[in-house]
Amino acid sequence: MTLSHFKKGDTVEIIAGKDKSKRGKVLEVHPKEQILIVEGINRVKKHMRPNPQLPTGGIILREAPLNWSKVMLVCPHCNKNTRIGIKVLSDRKVRVCKKCGEIIDET
Ligand SMILES: [Zn+2]
Structure with a gap:
């Protein structure tokens, strides 16, 4: 069993990649994949088909998951x-x- 050291609501700092040294709040933790999603970090453009929330479809910005090895908790x-x-x-x-x-x- 993998113990998750991160929790939803934690503040983390990015230690690698294009968002290095930025901080954000953890929105989702996925212990099985050892990834998490951080508010405002690692945003990628995503093409959406029209749906009830977005009737015309289009491009939205979404946070892509980060590997746990790329973030550290801010105490x-x-x-x-x-x-x-x-x-x-x-x-x-x-x-x-x-x-x-x-x-x-x-x-
Ligand atoms: Zn401390």
Whole structure:
């Protein structure tokens, strides 16, 4: 089993590719494929057929998935991009920032 270190709503920083050093909010996490979608990052043009939301069809901008290896979590405490550690406390597991050691949240 792969443990997902990223969560919906996390702020991440892009560390590779054309959006390098940009930050955004995680919209979707797909643990099986190890990809995620970040708001405003890695936008690609997509041709849409006409549909109820877009009656005339056309081109829309959509966020394309990014591989987990291309992003790092931004720690809400020290505001730096960091690796996530998992710490087991007596009754729960928490995610910790490897830079400042602060607890980010429960897993
Ligand atoms: Zn930190």
